[in-house]
Structure formats: C-alpha cells, structure tokens
Amino acid sequence: MTPEQWESDITEAQKAHIDGFALNVGPQDSYTDDVVHKAFAAAEKLGNFSLFLSFDYGTGGPWPVDRVINMVNQYKCSSAHFYYHGKPLVSTFEGTQSVDDWPRIKDATGCVFIPTWTSLGPSGITNTFHVVDGAFSWDAWPVGADDKDTTSDEAWVKALAGRPYMMPVSPWFYTNLPQRQKNWLWRGDDLWHYRWQQIMEMQPAFVQIISWNDYGETHYIGPIYEPGIPEGAAHYVSNHSHDAWRELLPHYIDVYKTRNGTNATTTHRMAGTNAYSPKYPVSYEEKISYWYRTNPSTSGSSSGTTGNNPAMGQKELNPGQVSQDRVFVTVLVTAPSGVQVQIGDHAPTVLRACTAGINHFSIPFNGQTGPVKMAIMRDGHEIVTTTGPAITDQCVDGKVNWNAVVGSSNGTHTA
Incomplete structure (x- = not known):
C-alpha cells in the first residue's frame, strides 16, 4: 500500500468511528518494516488514530526475541501508538510455543501484553498469568448451523478474572485457497448485527473487528486493493465490495462506548433482541x-x-x-x-x-x-x-x- 492508500484507509476507518488498527505483522523481512513504517507515518500525519503491533507467529514461525523488542521500542514512542493504562499495547496471533519469551520482552519494552492465544482456551490461559495482562479471542464465528452466542466470551471473561478481554466481531467467513489447504465456511448470516448487540450487552474492555483487509477469508470491511488479494481468491472477492458493512458502525460503536462510559477502546484492522434505540442524542x-x-x-x-x-x-x-x-x-x-x-x-x-x-x-x-x-x-x-x-x-x-x-x-x- 502507498502512503496515500494508508491515509485513505485510516480516514475511512475514522468515519466508521474505529479508533485504530491492529497491525498483524509477519514474516520478519524488509517488506514488513516498510509497511509498518508507512502505516505509522500516515497515522501520525492524520492524528486521532491509533496503531499497535500484533506479531503473527502462525505465518512465519516464532519471532526472535530481539526482533520483537526492537520493533516495539522503535514504534512505542510514536504519537500514533496505542497506550493502555500508560503502557504501549502489544499483541500476537498465536505463538504459545514462545510464552517464556515474553517476560524478557515486557521487561525490555514496558508493554501491556494482550495476545491471541485462543488455542490455549480459557482454561489454558490461566497458566500464563505470569505473562499476559489480558487476552484476545479469535473465536468470532459460530460452529455449524447454529448462531453465535456469548458462551465462549463469558468463559474467557471468567478465566481472566478481571484482566481486560478483547472481544472479537466479524461479519463473515469463507475461504477457498487450495494452495493453503483452506476451503470452508462458517456462518456469517445475521452475525454482524447480533454480535454488536452482544458487545453492547457484555461491555468488554476492547473490541477487535476481524478484519479490515483479509480478502482471502472474506471478512474484510475495508476497501479492496487488487494486489492484496491472495492467489486464487480473486474469483470470489473481485466485485464483492464490503464497504457498506461500515455504514452502521458509528451507531453500534457509539452505543457500546456510551454504555461502557469510555472512549478508550480499540477496534480493528477494531443473539439479542430485534431492535435497539440509542440511549444518547443522535443526528443521523x-x-x-x-x-x-x-x-x-x-x-x-x-x-x-x-x-x-x-x-x-x-x-x-x-x-x-x-x-x-x-x-x-x-x-x-x-x-x-x-x-x-x-x-x-x-x-x-x-x-x-x-x-x-x-x-x-x-x-x-x-x-x-x-x-x-x-x-x-x-x-x-x-x-x-x-x-x-x-x-x-x-x-x-x-x-x-x-x-x-x-x-x-x-x-x-x-x-
């Protein structure tokens, strides 16, 4: 993405009342460095928008400790970096094989650590409390022909025992990438609406939207850039804009924040009743x-x-x-x-x-x-x-x- 495209995407996210992007970074190469630099430069230029790093251990394997420390320290002083309780927030996608790396990383960076270690489950996360400060769950979709409920979210909240929970929300999931041995779908259907109602009711500390631009899994809500479509996905992504999924986000997000009583929430890349009425003055x-x-x-x-x-x-x-x-x-x-x-x-x-x-x-x-x-x-x-x-x-x-x-x-x- 060019700097202009980053600025355009950030502007569109701001219009939707999204506070920031979680940058899923990996593998570890010069391309990643260039992308992250452009993202932070654009966010700093525009202002009023946050970024934080989420190190992907599932794509490129374990990250070297020094590499993580250097990246966090490089960007944590940026005016665009997201801070939580006075500390830079850092996350991961999986990486449970590297649990023991994080005491050193936290000591060297002073970060708040909220990883996506969903594979451990709520029961397993309790064994990492010497490292984690909270948790983000990737469990955003229902299994089978049932609608998504909050059972797993409630289990995470209970297990975290007061530590912040980052709740996932996603509108869709379909992927057909044979070269990656991925060809399945999970139910989307009513999910985008009812999941936001669940968020309003549960009032988690954070909400992360999956995703802004993962075209291969079709849960993108950001603009489509053709060069970003994975090989083999164009036949189901091209001419399928999802921009309108952002139309009602200001209303969902504002109600969540109003009930939460804070604006210090972050969304990506931030079954209930049939209707709701905002509990605040609206002009729409x-x-x-x-x-x-x-x-x-x-x-x-x-x-x-x-x-x-x-x-x-x-x-x-x-x-x-x-x-x-x-x-x-x-x-x-x-x-x-x-x-x-x-x-x-x-x-x-x-x-x-x-x-x-x-x-x-x-x-x-x-x-x-x-x-x-x-x-x-x-x-x-x-x-x-x-x-x-x-x-x-x-x-x-x-x-x-x-x-x-x-x-x-x-x-x-x-x-």
Missing part, C-alpha cells in the same frame, strides 16, 4: 444496509467447500446448511416504519421496524431470483430505497460464490 441519516449471496446454495458446484473446518475436528456439513439462502437487511430509522423487500418480480415481503434506531431482518430466497429491491416506508411513502444485485442460479464457471455482496442506501433525516 436513515439508511438500509444489506448483504446476501447472489447464488442459491444448490445452484451450482460447491467447489469442495465444507461447512465447518474438519481439520479443526469440526463436523463436516453441507455449506448450504451453514450459510443460509436469505437476504439480510438492517435499517436505521428515526421512527417506526415499514420495510419492504422484493426479489425480482415476486410479491414483496412487508416487515415492521417497530423502534426508532436499528432494526434487523432476514428474508428467505424461497426459490426467487432477480434484483433485490428494499425500501423504508412510512405514512404510505418511500423514505429510502435501494436495489441490490440480482440473485441468480447462473453461477460463474458453474460454481457457487459463497462470498456476500454488501450494499446500502441512505437519505438525510434528523432526529
């Missing part, structure tokens, strides 16, 4: 946010994709059991409203947004194909409308694309 645009797959699950080849990841010991399911043939719609309204969703020329489905604020729905394909028209209705008038891409059983190369198309539309109203 009424809008529709939507996402869905354009190919019904039985319309073509599954390309060998499995529901769940058998390599992790999960039961293999048909991907169509996990990723539902439904249109997912979230609306932000200033007053109770009707919501219409119409697929092709079929009769519209009429729903009710009962509460001012955010309301979420999903509608089954029911064998219908064609463009998806959505509208917020009030007093017999269309307040906001948008039309999404056509649902079609004509799959490119005969293969179902399990990635989501994401879009939105808005109109200006003030509450």
Whole structure:
C-alpha cells in the first residue's frame, strides 16, 4: 500500500468511528518494516488514530526475541501508538510455543501484553498469568448451523478474572485457497448485527473487528486493493465490495462506548433482541444496509467447500446448511416504519421496524431470483430505497460464490 492508500484507509476507518488498527505483522523481512513504517507515518500525519503491533507467529514461525523488542521500542514512542493504562499495547496471533519469551520482552519494552492465544482456551490461559495482562479471542464465528452466542466470551471473561478481554466481531467467513489447504465456511448470516448487540450487552474492555483487509477469508470491511488479494481468491472477492458493512458502525460503536462510559477502546484492522434505540442524542441519516449471496446454495458446484473446518475436528456439513439462502437487511430509522423487500418480480415481503434506531431482518430466497429491491416506508411513502444485485442460479464457471455482496442506501433525516 502507498502512503496515500494508508491515509485513505485510516480516514475511512475514522468515519466508521474505529479508533485504530491492529497491525498483524509477519514474516520478519524488509517488506514488513516498510509497511509498518508507512502505516505509522500516515497515522501520525492524520492524528486521532491509533496503531499497535500484533506479531503473527502462525505465518512465519516464532519471532526472535530481539526482533520483537526492537520493533516495539522503535514504534512505542510514536504519537500514533496505542497506550493502555500508560503502557504501549502489544499483541500476537498465536505463538504459545514462545510464552517464556515474553517476560524478557515486557521487561525490555514496558508493554501491556494482550495476545491471541485462543488455542490455549480459557482454561489454558490461566497458566500464563505470569505473562499476559489480558487476552484476545479469535473465536468470532459460530460452529455449524447454529448462531453465535456469548458462551465462549463469558468463559474467557471468567478465566481472566478481571484482566481486560478483547472481544472479537466479524461479519463473515469463507475461504477457498487450495494452495493453503483452506476451503470452508462458517456462518456469517445475521452475525454482524447480533454480535454488536452482544458487545453492547457484555461491555468488554476492547473490541477487535476481524478484519479490515483479509480478502482471502472474506471478512474484510475495508476497501479492496487488487494486489492484496491472495492467489486464487480473486474469483470470489473481485466485485464483492464490503464497504457498506461500515455504514452502521458509528451507531453500534457509539452505543457500546456510551454504555461502557469510555472512549478508550480499540477496534480493528477494531443473539439479542430485534431492535435497539440509542440511549444518547443522535443526528443521523436513515439508511438500509444489506448483504446476501447472489447464488442459491444448490445452484451450482460447491467447489469442495465444507461447512465447518474438519481439520479443526469440526463436523463436516453441507455449506448450504451453514450459510443460509436469505437476504439480510438492517435499517436505521428515526421512527417506526415499514420495510419492504422484493426479489425480482415476486410479491414483496412487508416487515415492521417497530423502534426508532436499528432494526434487523432476514428474508428467505424461497426459490426467487432477480434484483433485490428494499425500501423504508412510512405514512404510505418511500423514505429510502435501494436495489441490490440480482440473485441468480447462473453461477460463474458453474460454481457457487459463497462470498456476500454488501450494499446500502441512505437519505438525510434528523432526529
């Protein structure tokens, strides 16, 4: 990425009320050094945006201790580095084989250490309390055909016994990278909406969004840069912008922060009720946010994709059991409203947004194909409308694309 692209991404993240990026760094080479330098330079230039390093031990193997110490010390004095309780925050992706390296690293850098050692589980993390100051869980997706609940989050919070918990949130997961032996999906569906409601209710110390730009696993919410798409992923990533997943983030994040009572939270790369109303004065645009797959699950080849990841010991399911043939719609309204969703020329489905604020729905394909028209209705008038891409059983190369198309539309109203 160029400095201009870094500045653009940071600006877009700020618009979404994201406080900072966790920089997943690895492997250890001059390219990494160049990228990190550009990121910090852009954040320093723009201001009001934080960065911290998350050392990836899963991609390039264990990091040499001196290399970690030097990188942390190099950037911890940057005006853009994120500090927690007066200390620079540092994280990892896995690296449990290097637990004993961290007392030396912490002593040499003065950092607060909140790693992603999800493989240890809540019970295992207790054995590392001589090292960790908190924990980030990578357990952001449900397993199988169930929706994500907070059972694992509650277990982490209990195990951490008052230490800060960094809670994950992610909108989607589908990867098909045979060269990396990755070809599975986990349920996204309603996850983006309901997970934020869980965050509001649990009030963790931190929230990290997975991810800003991991195109190969399709949970990106940032702009797509074609050179960043991994080899083999272009066929399911190209022309599948996820930018609109950021549309409602200011409202989710602001409610979380308001209830939390602090703005000292960091988000990446920062099942509940059907609706909520913000508990603070708001001025916003009424809008529709939507996402869905354009190919019904039985319309073509599954390309060998499995529901769940058998390599992790999960039961293999048909991907169509996990990723539902439904249109997912979230609306932000200033007053109770009707919501219409119409697929092709079929009769519209009429729903009710009962509460001012955010309301979420999903509608089954029911064998219908064609463009998806959505509208917020009030007093017999269309307040906001948008039309999404056509649902079609004509799959490119005969293969179902399990990635989501994401879009939105808005109109200006003030509450």
